[in-house]
Amino acid sequence: MELPWKLLRELPAPSARPLWAWIEATPAHVLSVCFVALLLFALFSLFILLHLVAPKPRPVLPSEKTYITSSPSGAPTAPRQLPCWYDRWLAERRLNEQRARPDEPFPTPDAVAIEHAELHLSVVFPAYNEEDRIIPTLEEAVAYLDKHIGRSKSPKATLNPEKRRYARGHSAASAPATGLGGYEILVVNDGSRDKTVDVVLDFAKTNELHDILRVVSLNKNRGKGGGVTHGLRHVRGEYALFADADGATRFSDVKKLIEGCEEVVDGSHRGVAIGSRAHLVGSEAVVMRSALRNFLMRSFHLVLAILTPPATSRIRDTQCGFKLFSRAALPHIVPYMHTEGWIFDIEMLMLAESAPATPILGSDGSVIGMSPGIKVAEVPIEWKEVSGSKLNVIQDSIKMAIGLAVLRASWMMGVYRRRLT
Numbered sequence: 001m002e003l004p005w006k007l008l009r010e011l012p013a014p015s016a017r018p019l020w021a022w023i024e025a026t027p028a029h030v031l032s033v034c035f036v037a038l039l040l041f042a043l044f045s046l047f048i049l050l051h052l053v054a055p056k057p058r059p060v061l062p063s064e065k066t067y068i069t070s071s072p073s074g075a076p077t078a079p080r081q082l083p084c085w086y087d088r089w090l091a092e093r094r095l096n097e098q099r100a101r102p103d104e105p106f107p108t109p110d111a112v113a114i115e116h117a118e119l120h121l122s123v124v125f126p127a128y129n130e131e132d133r134i135i136p137t138l139e140e141a142v143a144y145l146d147k148h149i150g151r152s153k154s155p156k157a158t159l160n161p162e163k164r165r166y167a168r169g170h171s172a173a174s175a176p177a178t179g180l181g182g183y184e185i186l187v188v189n190d191g192s193r194d195k196t197v198d199v200v201l202d203f204a205k206t207n208e209l210h211d212i213l214r215v216v217s218l219n220k221n222r223g224k225g226g227g228v229t230h231g232l233r234h235v236r237g238e239y240a241l242f243a244d245a246d247g248a249t250r251f252s253d254v255k256k257l258i259e260g261c262e263e264v265v266d267g268s269h270r271g272v273a274i275g276s277r278a279h280l281v282g283s284e285a286v287v288m289r290s291a292l293r294n295f296l297m298r299s300f301h302l303v304l305a306i307l308t309p310p311a312t313s314r315i316r317d318t319q320c321g322f323k324l325f326s327r328a329a330l331p332h333i334v335p336y337m338h339t340e341g342w343i344f345d346i347e348m349l350m351l352a353e354s355a356p357a358t359p360i361l362g363s364d365g366s367v368i369g370m371s372p373g374i375k376v377a378e379v380p381i382e383w384k385e386v387s388g389s390k391l392n393v394i395q396d397s398i399k400m401a402i403g404l405a406v407l408r409a410s411w412m413m414g415v416y417r418r419r420l421t
Contacts, residue, residue, distance in 0.1 A: 043413075050415045054406055055338050057226060064230065067186075067214040070204035082216060085115050086233035089331055114331050119182040120149055121254070122237030126227030128190040130245040131199050133386065137247035138185070138203055138213075144251050145183045151212055153182040180238055185213045187245075188231040191221035224321075225344025229337045232330060240330060244321035246386040249275055253381040257324040260377035268358040270329040270374045274315070274349075275322030275381040303401060307408040308346065311353040315378055318345050322381060329374050332356070338416055343403035350411065352376055 023031065066079035092112045123141060127134055187200050197215055204213040218230065228242045239261070241254055257273040265271035305313045312318070323345070325333065332355040339347045352374040359370060410416040 046409070047413050047415070050406065050410050050413055054410045054415055055340060055403075057229075057338060057340055058222070060230065061219055064216065064218050065234075067216045068201070069209075069211050069214050070201055071210055072208075074205060076201050082214070082234050083118075083236055084234050085236075085330070086335065089114055090335065093335075112331065114327055117180060117238035117327050118236040119153060119184055120180045120238055121145070121183045122235035122240045123183065123185045124228060124231030124235065124240065124242040125185065125187045125245045126190055126224050126231065126242065127187050127192060127196050127200075127245045128221060128224075128227070129192045129194045129196060131192075131194045131196045133247060134187070134196065134245045135199055135203055137243075137245055137251075138200070140247065141185065141243075141251045142207060142209065142213075144254075148255070149183045150181050151183070153180065183212070184236060185209070186231045186234065187213065187215050188227040189215055189217040190223070190227040191218050223340040223344075224342065225337070225347075226340030228344065229334060229340070232325070232334045235327075235330070238327050239324055240327065241324045242321070248383055248386045249320070249322040250382040253322070253379070254324065256379045256381065257322070257377075260379040261324055261326055264375035264377045265326060266358050266371040266375065268328050269326055270332065270355065270358065271326045271377070272329055272333075272349075272352050272374055273324045273377040273379050274317075275320045275383075276315075276317040276378045277320055277381070277383045278316035278378070279380045280383060300397065300400060300404075303404060304346070307404055309350060309353055309411075311373065311376065312346065312349045315349060315376065317378070318349060320381070320383070323348070329355075332374060336416075338410075339403065339407060341403055342400050343407060346404065347407055347416075349376060350407075 026034075063079070065082050065084060067082045068076050068079055071077050089112055096112060123145075125134065125137070187196075189197050189200075197217065200213070200215055204210070207213075216231065216234070218227065222230070231242065232240055239258055241257065243249060243251070253275060257275065260273035261271040263271075264273070301316075304318065307313075319342075329352065333348055333351045336351050337344065337347060353376075355374045357370040357372040407416070
């Protein structure tokens with residue numbers, strides 16, 4: 001039994017031998033105290049480091065709270081004020097925090113309700129230098145929405161399913177408005193340097209989408225996550241969808257997402273549905289991609305399964321750019337977003353998982369249970385590879401891995417946990 005110990009004593013380099021001699025001469029209880037102190041110092045250093053390196057979204061500029069659209073005269077409109085449920089929600093939230101009683105054991109500022117919807121569906125397209133790809137996407141979306149929802153706010157053949165899982169348990173504050181029709185499209189121009197805005201406005205003019213298709217321009221590129229978050233702060237729909245501008249997904253699958261969302265909504269009508277390409281693994285669309293890209297994709301999902309909390313880690317495709325939220329779910333996710341890069345989807349899902357529990361009501365209005373977090377439905381959708389991707393496979397994969405590590409560490413250390421941005 002002494003041989004391994006003798007070998008260990010011979011391992012340290014000459015420069016480390018004084019330290020090793022000190023360790024041998026120091027009592028065990030002193031070494032334990034030093035070890036605990038070193039561990040606490042390391043955790044404190046990590047906490048400070050995360051505060052320094054974790055993404056911090058820049059404040060929104062006044063001009064970014066306006067939009068332009070087409071007009072019957074043919075010329076784009078002057079900037080108009082963009083409706084913003086987030087600003088009102090935030091003001092009421094902070095007022096509630098000020099009124100919270102010190103003796104209240106569990107203050108629930110999250111209980112502030114979002115203002116009621118004005119439309120059936122809001123669609124957010126983040127766009128950065130998309131002049132060559134966004135028009136086919138808009139054509140497909142508008143054709144489908146005109147047919148199945150209609151532009152009028154009066155009800156048409158909306159996409160509501162007939163059955164709801166928790167229909168008896170909806171609270172009055174969050175119950176969806178019935179009989180709403182109409183849709184809106186928000187194109188969030190994320191600091192594009194091409195003619196994205198011009199081609200979108202020309203499309204709106206040609207299709208008479210005056211004040212239905214709205215263009216919101218960010219002064220400086222913030223990243224896809226920043227563009228999506230900014231758009232979701234201003235949606236007016238009972239459902240809010242964000243989709244990639246490249247048209248890789250089939251827009252008609254939005255019906256599947258709404259049905260999937262309604263299957264998992266809780267008593268406060270909070271629910272999320274995400275498009276999934278997991279069923280396409282092994283298909284020609286995936287196999288034809290480079291071996292490097294497929295390897296990095298599998299590696300990323302392995303790291304994701306290790307680093308994310310249980311419900312999020314079970315999701316097979318977190319990165320598909322086709323996700324839908326019920327209106328009541330938005331206040332539990334959007335105000336707490338930090339990440340503006342490629343990894344933002346995961347933060348959204350983690351925020352949904354950590355959302356406060358909501359009561360489940362019985363037919364007589366009594367509370368029969370609690371529903372923790374916001375449930376996420378993973379819905380298989382059609383998808384195709386589209387050329388012109390801005391994803392740099394090697395560089396962005398490294399950034400995503402680092403971003404995921406920072407995101408998870410920030411949650412574990414309390415840097416991100418449901419902090420307002």
